[in-house]
Amino acid sequence: MQAIYQAFEDFSGAEQRPCQTVLVGALGVTPYWHDAAGKLRLPLLQAPTVEEADxxxxxxxxxxxxxxxxxFMDGASMESACRWLSTAAVVVVTDTEANAALWRQLAWDALTPPPSADVAAATLTRALTEANRRSKQRQLIATYAHRLASLTRNERDVLDAVCEGRLNKQIASELNVSVRTIEQRRRRVFDKMGVDSAVPLAALTAVVQTLSEQNNRRRRAPSPPPTLPRMHHAAMPPSATPMVLASLAIAGMN
Known part of the structure; x- marks a missing residue:
């Protein structure tokens, strides 16, 4: 899919854009993240509260x-924090490697506090690449949706049939119109969607559908279990944390 996606970057005019890096909460005063940003010449935004990060x-x-x-364990912050999972490259800093392994199933990455600025810089470098990739995907989906909305109902029927691999004669028979009419509608579909043939149109549609499904799965990040309403992580007994994280990870895979 990556090769197909690369071929369609020009479709949305996607380009590398400046990337925000936001340190939330107490991490804003943690030296190694600032040192890492300095190594990368990357501006950092400190957001002491969830509202400022939003x-x-x-x-x-x-x-x-x-x-x-x-x-992510505080009920008051959970909704915002989980919303970030669907749009940003989120790095969760955990207390143990076991928790980090569980959270890698939900966030883009998770790790225990880096032992050095070099480790933090390597993490940020990978995250920056992922953030730009997700941004380009969102641009692609938005541009595709905008162009799709410009099609008439008849043109949309032709697009669906073309993407399913049907020939002009088959489409004409199903829609009870002439082959020439289908040819004209097909050309208008190609022009409006910015492609020159059926193959890139079908490939583009498949890519956008796949990316949209991935984004929807990210948006369905789990909410706190009902038995833990608004309980701060620090207030939970240590033995409870792995069980809570396990339930969140399992819910995220369903």
Whole structure:
């Protein structure tokens, strides 16, 4: 799929854009993330509260979010934090490697506090690449949707049939119109969608559908179990944390 996606980057005019990097909560005063950003010459935005992080992430720019695990375990912050999972490259900083392994199934990455600025810089470098990739995907989906909305109902029927591999004669018979009419509609579909033949149109449609499904799965990030309403992570007994994370990870895979 990556090769097909690469071929359609020009479709949306996608280009590398400046990336925001947001440190949330107590991580804003953690030296190694600042040292890592200095190594990469990367500006950092400190967001002491979830509300400030939300405002910073309101734009469509690519974003990397580095957030502590406690943020995802606090009922008051959970909704915002889980929303970031669907748009940004979220790095969750956990207390143990076991928790990090579980959270890698939900966030883009998870790790225990890096032992050095070099490790933090390597994490940020990978996250920046992922953030730009997701941003380009969102641009592609938005542009495709905009062009799709310009089609008439008849043209949309032709697009669906073309993507299913049907020939003009078959489509004409199904829609009870002439082959010439289908040829004209087909040409208008290609022009409006910015492609020159059926093959790239079908491939593009398949890519957009796949990316949309991936984004929808990210948006269905789990909410806190009903038995843990608004309980702060620090207030939970240590033995409860792995069980809670396991339930979240399992829910995210369903």
């Amino acid at each position: 405002r910073a992430l309101a734009s469509e720019s690519p974003a990397v979010v580095v957030a502590p695990l406690a943020l």
